[in-house]
Every structure is written in structure tokens, then in C-alpha cells.
Amino acid sequence: MTQCFTAQRNRQFMKKGTTSMSPLAMFQQRRLNSSGPSGKPGYNSRGERELTDEEAATLLKDLKTVWNDSSLSDEDRHAQIKKLFEKYEIGGMISPSASKMVSTILTDTEAQKPGEKVDNVQKFHQSLMDYHLGKQLEFGGQYDNKFNPPPKESRKDGGEKAGDKSSKEAKILTAEIKLEWLLFWVAMSGLILYMLSAESYEKEITWQDFRTSMLGKGFVSKLVVVNNDTVRVILNERGRGQPMQDANSDYYFTISSVKNFEERLKKAQDEDGVAEESRVPVTYVHTTPIGKTLWNILPTILLFAFIFWSTSKLLKGSGGLSGGMFGNKKQFKKFNADSDVKIKFDDVAGCDEAKEEIMEFVNFLKHPERYERLGAKIPRGAILCGPPGTGKTLLAKATAGEAAVPFYSVSGSEFVEMFVGVGASRVRDLFKTARENAPSIVFVDEIDAIGKSRSKGKASGGNDERENTLNQLLVEMDGFSSSDYVVVLAGTNRSDVLDPALLRPGRFDRKIYLSNPELEGRKAIFAVHLKQIKLSPGCDLEDLKGRLATLTPGFSGADIANVCNEAALIAARHDEEYVKLHDFEQAIERVIAGLEKKSKVLSPEEKKVVAYHEAGHAICGWFMKYADPLLKVSIVPRGQNALGYAQYLPPDIYLYSTQKLLDQMTMTLGGRVSEELHFDSVTSGASNDFEKVTSMAQRMVMACGLSPEVGLVSYNIDRGSDMTKPFSDKTASLIDSEIHRIVDQCHERCRKLLKEKSNEVELVAQRLLAKEVITREDMIELLGERPFPDQNDAFDKYIKGKKEKDLEQKSKESRDAEKDEKKDEKKDQEEDQKKDEN
Numbered sequence: 001m002t003q004c005f006t007a008q009r010n011r012q013f014m015k016k017g018t019t020s021m022s023p024l025a026m027f028q029q030r031r032l033n034s035s036g037p038s039g040k041p042g043y044n045s046r047g048e049r050e051l052t053d054e055e056a057a058t059l060l061k062d063l064k065t066v067w068n069d070s071s072l073s074d075e076d077r078h079a080q081i082k083k084l085f086e087k088y089e090i091g092g093m094i095s096p097s098a099s100k101m102v103s104t105i106l107t108d109t110e111a112q113k114p115g116e117k118v119d120n121v122q123k124f125h126q127s128l129m130d131y132h133l134g135k136q137l138e139f140g141g142q143y144d145n146k147f148n149p150p151p152k153e154s155r156k157d158g159g160e161k162a163g164d165k166s167s168k169e170a171k172i173l174t175a176e177i178k179l180e181w182l183l184f185w186v187a188m189s190g191l192i193l194y195m196l197s198a199e200s201y202e203k204e205i206t207w208q209d210f211r212t213s214m215l216g217k218g219f220v221s222k223l224v225v226v227n228n229d230t231v232r233v234i235l236n237e238r239g240r241g242q243p244m245q246d247a248n249s250d251y252y253f254t255i256s257s258v259k260n261f262e263e264r265l266k267k268a269q270d271e272d273g274v275a276e277e278s279r280v281p282v283t284y285v286h287t288t289p290i291g292k293t294l295w296n297i298l299p300t301i302l303l304f305a306f307i308f309w310s311t312s313k314l315l316k317g318s319g320g321l322s323g324g325m326f327g328n329k330k331q332f333k334k335f336n337a338d339s340d341v342k343i344k345f346d347d348v349a350g351c352d353e354a355k356e357e358i359m360e361f362v363n364f365l366k367h368p369e370r371y372e373r374l375g376a377k378i379p380r381g382a383i384l385c386g387p388p389g390t391g392k393t394l395l396a397k398a399t400a401g402e403a404a405v406p407f408y409s410v411s412g413s414e415f416v417e418m419f420v421g422v423g424a425s426r427v428r429d430l431f432k433t434a435r436e437n438a439p440s441i442v443f444v445d446e447i448d449a450i451g452k453s454r455s456k457g458k459a460s461g462g463n464d465e466r467e468n469t470l471n472q473l474l475v476e477m478d479g480f481s482s483s484d485y486v487v488v489l490a491g492t493n494r495s496d497v498l499d500p501a502l503l504r505p506g507r508f509d510r511k512i513y514l515s516n517p518e519l520e521g522r523k524a525i526f527a528v529h530l531k532q533i534k535l536s537p538g539c540d541l542e543d544l545k546g547r548l549a550t551l552t553p554g555f556s557g558a559d560i561a562n563v564c565n566e567a568a569l570i571a572a573r574h575d576e577e578y579v580k581l582h583d584f585e586q587a588i589e590r591v592i593a594g595l596e597k598k599s600k601v602l603s604p605e606e607k608k609v610v611a612y613h614e615a616g617h618a619i620c621g622w623f624m625k626y627a628d629p630l631l632k633v634s635i636v637p638r639g640q641n642a643l644g645y646a647q648y649l650p651p652d653i654y655l656y657s658t659q660k661l662l663d664q665m666t667m668t669l670g671g672r673v674s675e676e677l678h679f680d681s682v683t684s685g686a687s688n689d690f691e692k693v694t695s696m697a698q699r700m701v702m703a704c705g706l707s708p709e710v711g712l713v714s715y716n717i718d719r720g721s722d723m724t725k726p727f728s729d730k731t732a733s734l735i736d737s738e739i740h741r742i743v744d745q746c747h748e749r750c751r752k753l754l755k756e757k758s759n760e761v762e763l764v765a766q767r768l769l770a771k772e773v774i775t776r777e778d779m780i781e782l783l784g785e786r787p788f789p790d791q792n793d794a795f796d797k798y799i800k801g802k803k804e805k806d807l808e809q810k811s812k813e814s815r816d817a818e819k820d821e822k823k824d825e826k827k828d829q830e831e832d833q834k835k836d837e838n
């Protein structure tokens with residue numbers, strides 16, 4: 001039966017087309033070869049241990065278990081099989097012990113049921129054979145039979161395991177990389193070989209060399225004139241054997257004309273006295289030099305191949321190829337409403353009107369039937385416009401968060417690339433995805449990058465690609481109906497430059513304006529951001545919010561977020577346990593005026609100038625009715641240019657009276673005027689002040705109708721790149737003279753005031769020189785109370801009022817303490833009196 005099975009197995013393997021011996025035959029062969037007297041009992045002649053029948057049976061059982069355990073990875077399976085073989089001291093399957101084991105299986109099987117069981121064992125046996133020995137046949141002997149993991153594809157256990165696919169991909173990738181490198185090195189070697197061989201293949205010589213070292217010595221067997229311009233020299237055996245000649249090289253020289261060459265050759269041979277019949281034969285050939293041409297252009301081909309290869313690698317590296325031609329694929333971020341967009345309206349503080357308007361979109365996306373029932377069409381989109389950092393992106397995200405719909409955001413500048421058509425295709429992609437996942441919200445940030453007015457764009461040399469993108473955006477917005485349930489929001493800082501086509505009804509029909517927050521808004525935003533800050537336990541949050549909001553007029557939401565973060569950083573730097581008010585104050589100063597420049601050391605003279613300059617500002621502000629309340633004056637250099645600064649707290653106002661504007665301009669000139677009055681020469685330190693003053697005067701004259709001479713007209717000051725003037729030359733000179741008149745008037749007023757208050761300037765400047773930073777309290781101490789009420793309620797309530805309240809509290813406490821003391825004294829006196837009476 002054993003022999004019969006062997007023959008059967010042999011046939012099977014022969015059928016596979018293998019010419020080598022079948023594994024089982026090899027087994028049997030080995031068994032026969034190795035059977036012989038053993039040196040040690042139980043060991044064969046090669047020192048391998050023979051298995052007992054029980055051992056073979058246990059091994060078989062164990063092997064079967066390991067083989068059928070599908071939870072094992074290939075590596076683990078091999079390791080376990082190896083362990084088993086080591087345990088039984090058989091180094092590999094090709095051993096007499098193993099073959100004995102196999103024959104044991106077969107005998108056992110035969111003894112039991114010849115039919116079905118044989119099949120099972122045969123199957124197992126075959127698997128085992130294939131697994132360990134068959135590999136040698138299948139893989140041309142590469143498989144080393146030492147239980148190294150075979151290639152995964154060779155597994156015969158059918159189903160592809162998880163992970164196989166990725167490892168296959170990894171292998172393909174590795175193979176690709178190897179191939180690329182191989183190609184690269186082949187190309188490089190080709191180039192190097194070419195360069196080397198080009199040198200050794202042909203050597204150009206001169207007629208003189210040819211004449212003296214070849215022709216004259218009788219080394220030339222033949223000359224071939226190629227294409228009437230080159231003569232190839234074929235050396236004879238003697239010539240090739242000469243040490244100075246290179247046997248591997250052909251020699252050639254160029255000629256100007258064949259006739260000339262023939263004459264020179266004849267002359268030379270005449271001179272040498274060569275007989276007519278022994279003269280060097282000359283043949284003439286005309287070649288179409290395809291080979292040579294190819295050879296010549298080989299470096300160019302290689303160069304191009306290299307450029308192509310490196311470019312494709314570059315594109316692949318940048319995700320270009322994987323994302324289509326030139327990376328023309330989706331670049332927008334998708335935020336899943338449920339898992340990613342966690343921002344809600346509560347996180348957006350201080351813009352209640354904007355929230356109210358945008359709430360309509362949320363309601364529509366949540367309950368469209370309410371609107372459809374009444375025949376209402378919801379606006380397709382809204383433009384969120386306003387200064388930077390006012391929460392446009394935040395509000396758009398919160399809309400998606402509230403409506404619990406997917407949010408797709410993309411920046412306008414991402415649409416525009418250097419390749420024509422990319423922008424338009426991106427717009428198509430974006431809207432397609434949004435529609436597929438409707439209801440959804442698309443947010444296009446910085447829409448002015450593509451949506452600039454087309455006529456304005458043309459004036460400055462318009463950009464076709466930008467226009468194409470804009471057109472595609474218009475088409476897409478037209479193309480979907482409100483039943484698509486896609487809402488498009490867009491953010492911009494410059495709604496004035498947008499193309500009117502974008503803003504017409506049916507596209508971005510709503511314009512939601514987000515301005516820098518006012519006091520209450522700032523308080524609300526502080527409330528949002530203070531939640532993450534660790535404040536001291538007893539801190540009065542309401543008071544802190546009010547105070548911080550008062551100290552930050554004109555701050556945007558982003559600035560406020562920054563202040564909170566800065567304060568926490570400052571507290572951490574000082575290793576404080578909680579973030580305190582003074583950390584916030586420092587953070588605000590840092591945001592307003594920049595970082596303190598400790599390294600910027602001013603000379604005593606410079607310091608004096610800065611002190612008088614700042615004192616000038618402070619005194620003007622103090623004694624002018626409409627000036628903003630002063631908080632602090634400092635002569636510590638900050639930021640890029642500021643050598644000193646005065647911090648005022650302007651209230652949130654919308655109307656500026658002429659008087660207020662003039663007072664502010666006068667106060668701004670206070671620095672320069674103080675320098676004029678206290679020093680022999682003035683400095684450049686007031687340039688920034690002049691900028692402010694000029695711009696204010698310009699607005700008064702050209703935009704606000706506050707100049708009686710120019711009249712009630714408005715000339716758009718911010719005309720951008722428009723170089724034309726909307727007024728005549730005469731008006732231009734009138735505008736000039738009016739601006740000068742206003743500034744001069746303020747200068748005169750300021751001079752008069754500071755002359756009057758020269759002692760006060762002196763006092764403040766000296767205090768500044770001594771303390772570097774002075775506060776409102778210092779000013780009160782030096783100058784007494786300000787003669788006018790401060791026109792900032794918040795300032796009164798949170799800063800001044802608070803301070804006064806503190807002072808009142810203190811004086812009340814001291815008064816109470818005094819009273820108590822007096823009472824006690826009186827009591828003591830009365831008691832003493834009583835004692836005396838008694």
C-alpha cells in the first residue's frame with residue numbers, strides 16, 4: 001500500500017508539471033538511503049533520533065492542531081511547527097524519523113478505514129508536503145526548508161486572511177520602489193557607460209599623427225572615407241600590436257575635401273616611396289547614421305527619462321497622482337455633525353442679531369416641512385461679513401453644529417491654483433459632495449479671493465482662472481433648489497468688493513454683519529473663554545468680566561480669546577496657582593502695545609524726551625472735556641516702535657462730534673508740542689501721531705462734511721487701486737488747505753494749553769521718570785480730580801467706580817474702627833469715673 005501511495009503521489013506531482021522527484025518519493029528515497037546501523041541506540045547513522053510510534057502519533061496530532069489553527073498567523077504557525085520539530089529532535093521533515101512518522105500515519109490509516117480516513121490523512125500529508133517540501137519544487141529550490149515563513153501566496157489554506165491584502169499591497173509597493181530604483185540605476189549606469197565608452201570607442205587624431213605614427217610606419221591596413229568628411233583608419237595587425245596604439249579604439253580624422261585628402265595621401269606615400277601596388281586602399285562609404293544618431297541622443301533620452309521619473313515621483317509625493325491629474329481633487333474638510341461639529345450657538349457669544357438671522361437656516365435644515373407647507377423658499381446662502389476675528393467661521397460651524405448636519409468648509413484661496421480649470425472642478429466636487437450628503441452646510445471662507453467684482457478685477461489685470469471659478473460657483477448655486485437642502489455660507493472681510501452677481505437673490509441673498517463686539521458682547525465672549533481658565537476661588541466673575549470688557553475697547557472675539565490665553569500663559573510663567581486680574585491686565589497691554597522690550601535700553605536723554613512727550617499727551621487728555629478717560633501712561637518701550645504709550649478707554653460710541661474729534665486730535669499732538677516747549681529741538685517720535693491726526697482731518701474734510709469750505713460732499717477715500725481723483729485740482733488744493741487749517745488749529749490749541757499747564761507737565765514727567773509707569777491714581781494725586789466728568793459709563797462702573805467703592809469701603813472701615821475705638825475709650829472713661837465716684 002505504501003508503495004502504491006508513493007506511486008500515486010508521484011503521478012500527482014508529475015501532473016503538476018514538475019520534473020523533480022516528488023516530495024514523498026524524496027522521503028522514501030531518504031528513508032532507504034539513511035536506514036543503516038546507528039551509532040547510538042535509537043539514533044540513525046547521521047545522529048538523528050528515530051521517533052517511536054507514540055511520539056510520531058503525538059507529533060502528528062500536534063502538527064495537525066497547529067496546522068488547522070486559523071487564529072495563528074503564518075509566522076506563529078511556523079514558529080510552533082519549528083518548536084515541535086525541535087522538541088522531537090528532528091531538524092526538518094527530510095529525515096528518517098519524519099518518514100517513519102509518515103509511514104506510521106499510512107499504516108495506521110490502512111489498518112482502520114481505507115476510504116475516507118486515507119483521504120484525510122492524505123490531504124494532511126499533502127499539505128504538509130506542499131508546505132515544507134513542495135516549496136522547493138514550486139519556488140525552484142528557493143524555499144530553504146528551514147521553516148522560514150514561506151511567501152503568503154503559497155499558503156494552501158484557502159481564504160485570505162485580514163491583513164494579507166495590505167501586506168500584498170506593501171509588497172507591490174516595495175517591488176515598485178525597487179523597480180524604480182533599478183530603472184534609475186540602469187539609466188545612470190547607461191549614462192556613465194556612454195560617457196566612458198564614447199571616449200574609448202573612437203579617438204580623433206590629426207593628419208600629422210596619422211602621417212607620422214601610422215602611415216609612415218606602415219601600420220595602416222585600410223582607410224574608409226565616411227560621408228566625404230571623416231576618414232576612419234583601420235590598422236593592420238602590426239599596428240594594433242603597438243604599445244602606443246589602443247587595440248580597442250578606432251581612429252579617425254576629419255578632412256575638408258576628398259580631393260585634398262587624396263592628394264595629401266598620394267604625396268605622403270610618394271615621399272615614403274611606397275610602391276603603387278602596396279599603397280593603402282581607400283574605400284568610400286555613405287552611411288545613414290541611425291545608430292550613431294541614436295547613440296548621440298541617448299544622453300538626452302536618459303535625461304528626459306530621469307526628469308519624467310523624478311516629476312512623477314514628486315507628484316506622487318504631493319498626493320498629486322493619487323488625487324487625479326495635478327491633485328485636482330477634493331481639498332475641503334468634512335466635519336461630521338454628530339461627531340465632529342461640537343460647536344453650538346452657546347459657544348458664539350455677543351452676536352445675538354447674527355445668530356437670530358442664521359437661526360432661520362438651522363430651522364429650515366431641521367424642519368423643512370414647516371416652510372414648504374406655506375410655500376416659503378428658504379434663502380440659499382448668506383454672506384457673513386465683518387472685520388477679522390469676529391467669529392464668522394465659528395458662527396458657520398455652530399450653525400452646522402446646531403442643525404446637526406455635515407459641514408463642508410473650504411477657503412476661497414484653495415480654489416485658485418496655477419492650473420486652469422482646477423478651481424472650477426473643485427467647486428463642482430464640493431457641491432456634488434454636499435448634495436450627496438444633504439442636508440448639509442457648505443462654508444466658503446475668504447470668498448473675496450474668488451468672488452471679487454469682475455469689472456474691478458479687470459481694471460487690475462483680471463485673472464481668468466479666478467473668473468472661471470466664480471462662474472462655476474454661480475452656476476452651482478443656481479443649479480440647486482431649496483429642496484436640495486444645502487445651505488451655502490461664505491465669510492469675508494471685504495463684502496464691498498464682491499461681485500454683485502454673487503449677492504443677488506437666489507444666491508447669497510442674506511448679508512449678516514458681524515462687527516467687533518461692544519461692552520456687553522465682550523463680556524459675553526470673556527464669559528465663554530474664561531470657562532477654560534482657572535480663576536481664584538473667591539473671584540467675582542461678573543466683576544472680572546465687566547472690568548476686562550471695559551479694558552478692551554475695539555477688541556475682536558479672536559483678540560479676547562488671545563487675551564485669556566496670554567493671561568494663562570503669564571500666570572503659568574510666574575508659577576501662579578490661579579490666573580489673576582493682573583495677569584489679564586498684562587495680557588491686554590501686551591495685545592495693545594506689544595511685548596515689553598527689556599533689551600531696548602534708552603539713554604537718559606531719550607528717556608527724558610519720551611517722558612515729556614507722554615506727559616504732554618496725558619495733560620492734554622486730562623484737561624480736555626471730550627478726551628477719553630486715561631488709564632495708564634508708560635515710558636517702557638514696547639512692541640516694534642513704541643517707546644512709550646498712554647492707554648485710554650474710549651467708550652463704544654457711534655457718533656463723533658466735531659468737538660470730540662478736535663479734542664482727540666489736539667491730544668494726539670500733545671506729545672510733539674510738549675517736546676517743542678521743553679527741548680531745544682524736536683524728535684521723530686511723533687510720526688505715528690501725525691499719521692493719526694492727518695487721517696482724522698482727511699476724513700473730516702473729505703468724507704464727513706465737517707469742513708465749511710469744502711462743503712457737504714464725500715469723496716471716497718479708500719479708492720484702492722483707482723488712481724483717478726473724483727475732484728478737480730482746485731478742490732484738491734482746497735482740501736489740502738482745509739486739512740492744514742484743522743491740524744494747525746489743533747496745534748495752536750494744544751500749544752496754548754500746554755504752556756498754561758507747563759507745571760503740571762513737569763510734575764507728570766518727573767513722576768514718569770521716577771516710576772516709568774503711572775496710573776490714573778497718580779494723576780489724581782498730582783493734579784487733583786479731572787475737571788470734567790468721564791464719558792464712559794463702563795469706566796465709571798467697573799474701573800473708577802470700583803476704585804472709589806474700594807476707597808469708600810476702606811474709609812468706612814477706618815471710620816467704623818475709629819468709632820469703635822472712641823466708644824471703647826468712652827466706656828473706659830465712664831468706668832473709670834464710676835470707680836472714682838465709688
Ligand SMILES: Nc1ncnc2c1ncn2[C@@H]1O[C@H](COP(=O)(O)OP(=O)(O)OP(=O)(O)O)[C@@H](O)[C@H]1O
Pocket residue numbers: 347348349350351386387388389390391392393394395445491492493525528556557558559561
Ligand atoms: N463671538 C465669539 N464668541 C466666542 N469666541 C469667539 C467669537 N468670535 C471669535 N471668537 C474666537 O476667535 C477665534 C477666531 O474666530 P473666527 O475664525 O471665527 O474668526 P473669523 O471672523 O472667521 O476671522 P477671519 O475673518 O480672519 O477668517 C475663534 O476660534 C474663537 O476662539
